[in-house]
Amino acid sequence: MTKTGNRLLDVKGLTIEIETRNGSAVVVDGIDLHVDKGETLGVVGESGCGKSLTMLSLMRLLPNKIRVAKGEAHFDGRDLQRMSNRELRKVRGGDIGFVFQDPMTSLNPVMRIGDQLAEPLIYHRGMGRQEARKRAVELLRLVGIPGPEERIQAYPHELSGGMRQRVMIAIGLACEPKLLIADEPTTALDVTIQAQIVDLVKDLREKLGMSVVWITHDLALIAGLVDRVVVLYAGTVVEDAPVDALYANPRHPYTRGLLASIPKLSDQPTSRLNSIGGTPPEPGRRPQGCPFAPRCPLAMDICRTHVPKLEPVAAAGHHRAACFAVEKAQEAA
């Protein structure tokens, strides 16, 4: 285990509920998660696994009818959940920067991008308009937007998707945050643009030395980008491992299935892909026991009655998995 002194973000037992017609349903079920200083963490999972909600909940940005039921989240030693709104506002955009999935809808359509970029500088750094503007130009240049002096006058719809996402990243980085949370930042982009954005973030991370949390559904995308990966399934952490260990030797059957179902350019093309059967459970309809049990090829009786804990995998360093069949999984590997 890493020393606590090095922890930037530490989430413990985070539980998020959604209000439905038939009462409340748990969407995130006691997640433990941490990010060390200077570390890049990948959070991977399918849609509805709660990966975005977890990150939004840290900043109390959850949509209506969704709320944190219990758990705590310490950022730099301070509990985010107990902070006053004023303190939290300082953290938002100041210490923690956000980049969202769809740059088209995440930028205000009726505001010039220069003004949108200047906002965090004005409210966190107390800059004047002129100063903020100058810095905005620098930031646009930093994220590789050509002709930044003219571009700060543009409205979002006048930029291409890739350029918009660069603007979003510039906004996230404006106050040189300690942590940048990127929520599926390339999902809405084309393949070649996606590669540009991944390279940009890699670059910036080295230049600025911040921690990054990269949320994605695409295991392949983050392989060369992150230091550690947390895999989520149906609102729980099923595996947490250093990136090389995870790809070389995935322990949880879900991670294995996920990795196996990604088609790769390097293998022999086979006509059939390996796939995981079934569908993830809907919130509120989670099965008893391990949420993955109904789809798991290794499921045993105990999996259907008891929830496995996230525990270190024998002799594998920081590699942890939540599975009763881990030993069995090792044999099968």
Next chain:
Amino acid sequence: MGAQPLLKIENLVKHFHVRLGAFGERAATVHALDDVSLDIAEGETLSLVGESGCGKSTTGFTILNLHRATSGKVLYKGQDLTALDEKRMRPFRRDLQIVFQDPYSTLNPRMTVGEAIGEPILFHKLATKAELEGKVAALLTDVGLPPRFASRYPHELSGGQRQRVVIARALACQPKFIVCDEAISALDVSIQAQIINLLLDLQEKYGLTYLFIAHDLAVVRHISTRVGVMYLGRLAELGSRDELFQSPLHPYTKALLSAVPETDPALERNRQRQVLQGDVPSPLAPPSGCRFHTRCPIAMEVCRHKVPRWKEARPGHLVACHAVNGE
């Protein structure tokens, strides 16, 4: 490949006319599809890949006459489909089907799964009312859903289940040819693999021909017989799967392949990727000459002015690039 292709597409062009400006005062033309020719053989899977706006979906829609072609021909069994009006097109619709990207919005929210699948069966008189229930149940079983799903509504299903329903609905017409328009793009990774396997099973079982439209090269490699790469409304390269993936000729194809991430951290960290600079230009004002020249790493002077010829570089491997010598 058989002597007689199932579908023969000749010089297909599709332009959309739009109005721009606050008061719609400027007329403009979207060059969605320019001079695309290709054959699709019976039983094969031809994939079209490219970035958004490259015209791959427009190709699918225009083949099926869901968009009226501006010019060019689509020959199916010797009949030019672009010349048919909706009524005369109807019998061909049974043979030529489509599966869309977003399964939710392509299902009528007020109809049950059974009604949605049953509708084309009844309309094309492929079964009597009495046989309908059994027929729907068989189709549902075919796509891996329990027959009791017939009474459910689309909003009660998950994304993968909905896509299975859409596939079952397309199968209801007993088609020969199915356009899969980004049919798996909206789905989760683990579900994507399920649907791809389902499509392959169905192809085997019913001898289907697919036009598979996608942006994910890795996926395409697993299911295609041949692959076409499109850029800004034009075909850049077309070849058999192995040819295209092992020895791509067009610089755009090379860049696309290079952009595909791999699930190997060590490899990914050290890989020298050839990342394309800039964005895809607007199809409202496509660049002159080779449309790729604004982003091409090996662009030459001639690329600016002259549209590269669509030529056979190797047997069965076609490419449109000045830097590649023909034959």
Next chain:
Amino acid sequence: MSAIQTQPAILAEEPPVSLWRDAWYRLKRNRLAIFGLLIVALLAFTALFGPYLTPYDFLSQDLAARNQAPSLAHLFGTDDLGRDVFSRVVYGTRTAFLVAVVVTTIALVIGTALGAIAGFFGNPFDRVIMWLTDVTMSVPNLLLVVVINASLKTPIAQWMEARYLATLNPFYRETVWIDFLLVFGSMALISWPPYARLVRAQVLSIRSRPYITAAQALGLSNRIILMRYVVPNALGPLIVAVSAGLGTAMVLESAFSFLGVGVNPPTPSWGNMISDGLRVWQHYPHLLAAPAAVLGLASVAFSFLGDGLNDALNPRGSK
């Protein structure tokens, strides 16, 4: 390979929920909407069975009991001719509903037809029909109805009288119908444009939905696409519009009757009762209060119901 045989995770066995049923659930939970629905139902009941409920005839005068304050014998008191105000309000409900239902039906038919033509066939129909709606909507509608009523009443009445003198057919003496005819006609004339616009917008928006393209790709005929795909999906907003339209029509009718160009005395209408009551409200406030309160209640009920229906049938955010 074997993965395909894997059955999807089994949903708990619940009856399938159609969107209509879903909307009903949502409506039921909206207390204001249910309140509106109850009031509307009560008013509708009163309109249908009013004559059997009222203790007095709305025309019977009791000059011995003029301008009485509300009492047990006369729930809402009596007016200057000794007529029972409660009975008159009940009959007024009948008038209001008759006008509202007939006018809304006519306007709906005209509006739906024109809107559908504009939406389906496009230009040049679209341009002409939309121009017509624009023109109709830009005339201050109250003014137009008032002008129509004022202008045509006399000539029609004269013609009816002439017919009566010529044929002695008692039908031509029933002048009540002139009032209604004019009110129906003129109000329908100004009420159709919103329906036309709505239907056109619905047709255009539904036509661009992928499920319509899907239906076309299946080779279905236009008639089936219209009946099975377009109409059921356009119905929600239309129901909301009709509910709101009924309320508006009721208020309009009373406004015209108030101005003396709608339903004329002695036929009771909330509007003409308010108008009568207004002249003597300093002395007999109940004559104003009773019809005004009922009119207000009806209008509030319809807008609550309309809003509730809107939330239930066109939910935003929840897919």
Next chain:
Amino acid sequence: MLRYIATRFAIWIPSVLLVMMAVYALAFYGAGDPIKLIFLRAPGDVAYNPERIEAIRESAGLNKPFFEQFGYYVWNLLQGKFGNSLSSGRSVWAMIKAAAPVSFKLALCSIILTAVIAIPLGMIAALNQNRRLDYVILGSALFLWAIPAYVAGPLLMVGLIVLLPGVNVPYGWGGVFDIRILLPLIVLSFQPIALIIRQTRAAVIEVLSEDFVRTARAKGVPEIVVALKHILRPVLTPVVTQLGLIMITIVNGAIFVELVFGFPGLGRLTVKALTNSDYPVILAITLIGSFLVMISNLLVDILYPLLDPRAADLKRSR
């Protein structure tokens, strides 16, 4: 943009002609013989002489076919001649010139009052969606919407007299800054306020669910700035549009309010003209009313793309 405005006007002229013709036809076929009407209303018993009537009719051109008379009317109108009132004989133009300012001022005040009251209330309601404050505001808006001006006016007058004995009944016109305008203005604004509250609320709720609001919050922008800069600004576009379209409600309402509160405006003029079947006046007022509504529609159409930078690039496929 100039071309756009020009085309709008080109469409607009036939619209006005259609409205004019419809009203003129109603007067022509429906109202009966204007000359007879004059005689019937003439003081005392002027001898009813059919020959004399025919002579007058001939000289006034009133025996010509419909379209000729209508053309003549339009021609006069173009020269600014509205004709004379049938009942008073005064020039219609003079009557309108006296009455219109009252109505215009009232309408303008009502629009301003609506904007000032309704937009903030709608916003507050939306920001407290599904909480008590929201229900109170929305409930009141629905309530206001439901009460017609001719009921609200008298009721409020009663209330005022009962609650504040010694206060004069607010009756009559004393200009915009006269205290007597207050009650009528409030009554007239009931429906517009209700409408705009509901529209603002709906628009704000829609914007609230937009991703860019979340972005603003994630940037650490203070809540009040989020509300005013990020939420209100995009909401203003549809709401301002609606403010323009509300003119028709105000024109309708003014008829009653002027009647109830005794304002010498166009509304009262209308009612008087109606009871007298004074068609030249009715025609003129209908025209002015339509003109007003059409102008505000046109303004909205021009304003909309200017308010929304996106519209400038929005594709409009035809």
